[in-house]
Amino acid sequence: MSRLDGCRVVMTGPAGGIGSLVAQRLRARRAHVTGVVRAACAWCDESLITDLGDQEALAALAQSLAARQVDILVNLAGLQYFGPIEDQSADRIALGYTVNLVAPAILASAVVPQMIARRDGQIVNIGSVMGAIPYPYFTAYSSAKAGLKALSQALRRELSGRGITVTHIAPRAVKTAAIAGAIERFMTLAKMQADRADIVADRIVDAIEARASDVSIGLPERIFTQLNATWPAAVDRGLARQIATARSMFAG
Incomplete structure (x- = not known):
């Protein structure tokens, strides 16, 4: 039994x-999945319609989660932008930080009290290797994901000894619709590879079930992460x- x-x-x-x-695999292991989405989700058992980029909606969602049983919180939603930071509007930059970092922190704070009371629970934050190896032209995204990794570490230390697992998972590039246009062209020119989405989903769900602490997908990326920490x-x-x-892609 799972x-x-x-x-x-x-x-x-x-x-x-x-x-x-990930949602389909969690349900296959007989978990009850409530999706936080902007439109009804066919592969979830239940949908909570919310805009994570809206502060009032985010506050309302936090209140809702505090009032229901949440055994596992998975913060997977994210926004990614590729290009010079000066080409992003202030609103776009703020939205990225809200969805990638602020929302996970607020939702975690909403479910922590009940998990402490039960002495059981799990908070899962899906980061990125770009959070450990800050990547140019993904500047806002990389720094938000770096913050998510720090959030996970700090929260794990804060909740130690209370029966709560904080899991941080850092995938590298994944073959999804998010890799399109300029990102796809850049990866082709830079000869970068992307992992299959099904393999990454399997790794994520296995890490959740195992209550792992830190999972970084990709051996070269783990080496670069250590190198970046010691010899940037x-x-x-x-x-x-x-x-x-x-730089050549955005010149002129």
């Missing part, structure tokens, strides 16, 4: 290329060619 059998999971982002597969100048040099490629 540990997830009967667990009540609340998950943001179940309508995306990865999220839909070496990573600067290693990314120089990709930076030049991206």
Whole structure:
């Protein structure tokens, strides 16, 4: 029997290329999945219609989650922008930070009290290797995901000894509809590869069931993460060619 059998999971982002597969796999392991979505989600048991980028809607959602049983919270929703930071509007930058970082923090704070009371629960934050290796031309996204990793670590330390698991999972590039247009062209020019969405979804659900702490997908990325932490100048040099490629795409 799966540990997830009967667990009540609340998950943001179940309508995306990865999220839909994660939701279906959680249900296959007999979890009850409530999706936080902008439109009804066919592969969830229940849908909470919410705009995570709207502060009032986010506050209302937090109140709703505090009043219901949430065994596992999965913060998977995310927004990604590729391009020079000066080409993004202030509203667009603020929206990215809200969805990628502020919403996970607010939703975690909403469910922590009940998990402390039960001495059981799990908060799962889906980050990115770009949070550990801050990537140029994904500047706002990378820094938000870096914040999500820090949020996960700080929350894990704050809740230690109280029966609550905080899981942080960092995928690398994944083949979904999000990789299109300029991002797809950049990856082709830079000769970058992307993982299959089904494989990443399997890794995420396995990590949730195992109540893992930190999972980084991809051996080269794990090596670069360690290198970036100890010798960032070496990573600067290693990314120089990709930076030049991206810069040429936006020149003029």
